[in-house]
Amino acid sequence: MTTSLQIRHRRLRKNARVRDLVAETTVHRQDLVVPLFVSGQGENQQDILSMPGYFRYTPDALLNRIEGYMDQGLTRFILFAKVEESQKDNTGAGALDPHGLFPQTIARIKSAFPDCVLFTDVALDPYSSFGHDGLVLGQEIVNDATVDVLAKMAVIHAQAGADFVAPSDMMDGRVYGIRCALDEAGYLNTGILAYSAKYASSFYGPFRDALDSAPGFGDKSTYQMDYRNAREAVKETLTDMEEGADMVMIKPALAYLDIIHRIREVTSLPVAAYQVSGEYSMIKAAAQKGWIDEEQAIRETLTAIKRAGADIIISYFAEQALPWLS
Ligand code: PBG
Numbered sequence: 001m002t003t004s005l006q007i008r009h010r011r012l013r014k015n016a017r018v019r020d021l022v023a024e025t026t027v028h029r030q031d032l033v034v035p036l037f038v039s040g041q042g043e044n045q046q047d048i049l050s051m052p053g054y055f056r057y058t059p060d061a062l063l064n065r066i067e068g069y070m071d072q073g074l075t076r077f078i079l080f081a082k083v084e085e086s087q088k089d090n091t092g093a094g095a096l097d098p099h100g101l102f103p104q105t106i107a108r109i110k111s112a113f114p115d116c117v118l119f120t121d122v123a124l125d126p127y128s129s130f131g132h133d134g135l136v137l138g139q140e141i142v143n144d145a146t147v148d149v150l151a152k153m154a155v156i157h158a159q160a161g162a163d164f165v166a167p168s169d170m171m172d173g174r175v176y177g178i179r180c181a182l183d184e185a186g187y188l189n190t191g192i193l194a195y196s197a198k199y200a201s202s203f204y205g206p207f208r209d210a211l212d213s214a215p216g217f218g219d220k221s222t223y224q225m226d227y228r229n230a231r232e233a234v235k236e237t238l239t240d241m242e243e244g245a246d247m248v249m250i251k252p253a254l255a256y257l258d259i260i261h262r263i264r265e266v267t268s269l270p271v272a273a274y275q276v277s278g279e280y281s282m283i284k285a286a287a288q289k290g291w292i293d294e295e296q297a298i299r300e301t302l303t304a305i306k307r308a309g310a311d312i313i314i315s316y317f318a319e320q321a322l323p324w325l326s
Pocket residue numbers: 121123124125133168169203204205206207208220275276277278
């Protein structure tokens with residue numbers, strides 16, 4: 001030991017060039033996946049009240065929008081559909097119509113942009129008269145019967161051209177059910193991005209506005225995870241890996257950075273994290289009030305998600321983040 005300070009951490013922070021040189025984490029454009037909302041009705045571009053600056057589009061308008069993203073080097077997308085009230089029931093029939101809005105939009109996207117990577121949401125909530133991710137019997141969200149429907153839904157998405165189906169329902173055994181159905185139908189190269197650790201979260205509120213898919217009774221806590229649990233996220237992930245997942249996901253992101261980190265340590269699969277609608281809206285709302293700097297908050301949160309261990313980040317901020325990405 002010496003009497004004066006020999007170790008000075010601030011030498012590595014002295015200016016931007018030095019800081020950039022020693023930075024441990026960089027978010028790249030190719031890490032990002034853009035969520036897309038398609039709607040069969042209404043204006044070309046539709047406001048989502050709780051997501052200022054984010055929109056739902058009719059299929060034609062969505063194709064235009066995707067062209068804009070592709071031109072900027074954003075080439076990975078995850079698609080969600082807003083379904084008309086008349087398409088909703090308690091059988092998932094709407095999700096199994098090969099000519100429905102969702103598969104048609106998948107096909108149009110992949111034929112217009114064969115080079116994009118398209119993930120598609122597999123869950124019943126947009127098609128459910130109860131707003132639940134599965135079939136409802138009494139007060140129960142039934143597991144196995146739901147998995148059968150999800151497996152068929154996944155095949156329809158694969159047939160339409162999806163690169164990866166992304167089951168977000170949190171039923172048990174759905175990754176296995178979907179993998180078997182895809183293989184049987186010949187879609188050996190359609191992958192599965194499993195929402196492995198999806199928590200029952202308040203941060204999905206704005207998304208449910210976007211798709212008009214809020215649960216009609218109860219909440220989703222009999223299938224989505226309890227936020228008090230972390231080991232259970234590892235258990236869920238290991239099961240999805242055994243069942244054949246190609247990638248795993250943690251959702252939401254910011255309140256679950258510890259989960260991202262833990263899962264990164266137990267899997268060699270690519271790890272995705274979803275910066276969800278409520279995370280977007282919180283930043284937007286605070287920025288609108290002038291209480292935080294929006295750009296700084298976007299950079300900081302995306303970097304934190306990457307630093308925690310995510311390889312892939314699904315974010316409504318993807319386009320806004322572009323100017324400062326490498
Ligand atoms: C539904 C689904 C949800 C999200 C993605 N898929 C909402 C929910 O589980 O209620 C949330 C995405 C977001 O909030 O941005 N299966």
